[in-house]
Amino acid sequence: MLEGMSEYWLCVGGANVDVQGVTIARLLPGTSNPGHVQQAAGGVARNVAENLGWLGQEVQLFSLVGEDADGEWLRHITAKSGVATHGMFLIPGKSTGRYLAIRDLDGDLYAAVADMDVNEAWTDALVQSGLQRLPQAAGLFMDANLPQMVMQTFLQEAKRLGKKVIVDPVSVKKAEKWRGMLNGVHLLISSIDEIEQLSGQSLYSFYDVERCARKLVDDGISNVMVICGDAGLCLCDQNGSSWLPAPSNPIREAAGDAFAAGVIYAQNKAASLAEQAAYGIALAELSTQQTGMYDIDHLVNRKDFFASTQKQ
Secondary structure, eight states: OOTTOOOEEEEESOOEEEEEEEESSOOOTTSOOOEEEEEEEEOHHHHHHHHHHHTTOOEEEEEEEESSHHHHHHHHHHHTTTOEEEEEEEETTOOOEEEEEEEOTTOOEEEEEEEOGGGGOOOHHHHHHHHTTSTTEEEEEEESOSOHHHHHHHHHHHHHTTOEEEEEOOSHHHHGGGTTOOTTOSEEEEEHHHHHHHHTOOOSSHHHHHHHHHHHHHTTOSEEEEEOGGGOEEEEETTEEEEEOOOSSOOOTHHHHHHHHHHHHGGGTOOSHHHHHHHHHHHHHHHTTOOSSOOHHHHHHHHHHHHHTOBO
């Protein structure tokens, strides 16, 4: 453990530049659309780590970026939140990952391109440097923006050490990497489409969401949270399933990463899955309203509100 550093969460996965183009009218395919183009720091693991940092938590991020201006910028912007960025390795000859998204005026995703070749550049030495941080960590958060062997190595070591492991599939395609590896994972945070891929079962109703979640719990995951859009959140553990209603602000994209950070923050503050999810919903909401250090009292107040709306 770093000198003077208390127990921390280890986040391993993607760090990239997000470029978002949002139209100011209904999107028309096949032609130029007026709108706004914005650039932001992104990557699921990076976003989760940054949100934990703004909560005042100790967190270390391990990810790969290019040896370029984008990579240096990502390291700088991430460090502002207090995240330890010694594990954001600059990879010579590689470009920092970029995610390009086109959205209509409502924010709905129309198309996206992910250029993440740098994430394939993990070496045994880089993996070992991350594994050395696990013994002192409170737990491991990992996304699927990693080679499958890297994911498997971190999972095996974390389980050997008895660490809590929280995972995010990232996308339907990348969710395939997790299949067969999730036994012993403490918590899976997933979308409807991702849980369908992971469970290998088709979804035709929201009852099927519970059925798929229960299958994953039966297969060895301790807890499952499924973000179901307007239907709310499905929570599942060995004791059964429950639902939280959807918040007014959708939990998607970067807000979904803030949700995961809120759930991680709640691990030593709330025993029930529902209250942990309420922390996540509250942080997802706050993340859309501000940047920088979060007001913890405000977070707890919003958590209490969302917890009180739980459906039994």
